[in-house]
Amino acid sequence: MRLPPNVKAESFSEALKQFEQAVGKEWVFSSEEDIDLYRDSYTPFWHEEEEPIPSAAVAPSSTEEVQKVVRIANSHKIPLWIISTGKNLGYGGPAPLLGGSIVLDLKRMNRVLEVDERNHCALVEPGVSYFDLYRYIQERGLKVMVDVPDPGWGSVMGNALDRGVGYGPFRDHFDSHCGLEVVLPNGELLRTGMGALPGAKTWQQYKYGYGPSIDGLFCQSSLGVVTKMGFYLYPQPEAFRAGSVTVPKRQDIVPLVDTVNYLVNSGIAQGQFQISNALASPFGPPDLELANLLAKPGGPSTEELERYGAEKNLGYWSTMLKFYGPQDVIDAQWNYAKKKFSSIPGVRFKEEAKYTFPIDPKMVEQIPHLADLGIPNLSIFGIGVRPQRPMSYGHLWFSPIIPATGEAILEVTDVLTKAFRELGVPMPLGSIFPISFFPRTFVLIFGMEVEHNVAKNREMRDKFRKMVKIASEHGWGEYRTPTAFMSDVMDVYSFNNHALRRFHETIKDAVDPNGILAPGKAGIWPKSMRKERA
């Protein structure tokens, strides 16, 4: 029997009995076969003792049951690891950070409590997936659009609480939330914003309520179990269109990004955009001519690459802008955008997509990127057999935040390409593509591959940690990270002798003195474990 850390077998057995009384015997899982369900299939600890495997799992069906579970865990000082649907592949899946924790699995709490199409908002429980919410809206013909990530089978709440992202105007999912219901570590129930005012009808409309806003304390957090969460929804637009912009020179990235920033930050273009190297796809091998250029001793010159891009009619950089709204308005916005870019010599435009809402169900399967239209899907898994890439056993996302400037992208490209090369990580041309998941910044997303090989995984973990450090030395920090690296990432947010972490620890000790909720999440350890984890 696997035990939670520092918990005796008798106490653990007694806790399991109490959990069974609280939620029903059939919803407490402690057999080895059951526990295997809560292992991370992308774990970087394959075949290693270090793999964090839980001791049990418990699955309440209501807020009241969550309160009971938390109180029992507190009385036995047993750590709980909270999951909603556990499909957070690439960032830890359903597995806890601390081996022996009990997984508090919320996927039975899967009710859409409200969708308000007049005020464009919703209230959901943790187990509601993007597919569930989309289906609820479609079945009722409601005129609202959900902002969805890739893939769409995860929890709406879980994604937002992990600071997950999507593709549309409300792609910063935590930013578009409005109102939380939280079970605190002592079992007490808290509602934030207008939810704190009994009888208020504005819980999902006005975020702040009165007094200091504390919602952020429950994001990437170990301070409570969120059991209800409100979200803003986008009114179903009349139309969507997308157009790409391609520029021919390496230095054109500077005006390209500046212009996109202007258009997006002023609301003329909406939705996520990314800056791509137009010369090569990150997902395939370069053609022979480019491969030969790249293989030159010392690498190709900028002029050679620009000439290659011109001869192949590729350009050097490209981006795609997205517009949501009335047809006349978005047509005008795209025309205005083209005018703004026209100061870049050699700029080219291409119409990429035009759709009107509601989307004809017969068309859906023909649409290449459904997430742009708020339609959850799994197409990211269907990109096909790629003989040029080996089969993967999973990946861990390295995802630092960088400034939204062309100069920063060039610097990041140089620094990371050199660092990855020195670390022996394959880094094909085009594999750095900054994405505007959050306003006014870019996120770099790079998958570090997991293998079924202890030595290689150890090496990969070491490289991941080095990349975190190298990035931080340039002022680039992760926005989110796999559980294996949470302490490493918090370590680099070190301004004024780790004032931020020390503040978090102060709050953690006050709110969760027994340290039962998600120890180590975001690198914040409870007092009882802090020394040994330092």
Next chain:
Amino acid sequence: MIGNRRQFLQTGLVASTLAFPRLASASVDDNDFSSLPIHKVVVDNRFPVSSEFATAIQRFGFPTHEIHGDVSWLWYHDLHTQWRRGPAAIAGLTTKESLFCLDLLARDQGMRVAYSAAHPLTPGHYGWVDPVAKLIARFPLSGREAMPVVRYLPSAQPATPQLFSWVIAPRRRPL
């Protein structure tokens, strides 16, 4: 829809068949699976061998459903409705990724991969199509005629692309 403990558990089984060999081997015994008829056979129309396989399986009277890599709408419009009414076995010849998705979606309904096998996509070497169609048509086998289950994430990196034939079916034995 999570109706009972077993379905619930399987909802959380993120890729466990591929992830944990012990579980994979646990599902080798076809006697674990109920003998519901196969509802649909899924084929990926991006691969020419799929039409050959579809023809072969249709000879046994099974309806086929073409996908183009993405299983989202097969699930959303068909399987989700079907599985709301109750478990129904499905089979297919798809990429590993499509199988991975359908496996996880099926687990929400208390089903598991009952059989899977890898087939290299070597042009002109599709002699396996008819025998595989015949094998799937006889599902579930009885007695000692256990169907093979390979972990559908290959243990060795294949030099050539692969497709996977598979059956997903309700488990007879509760966890």
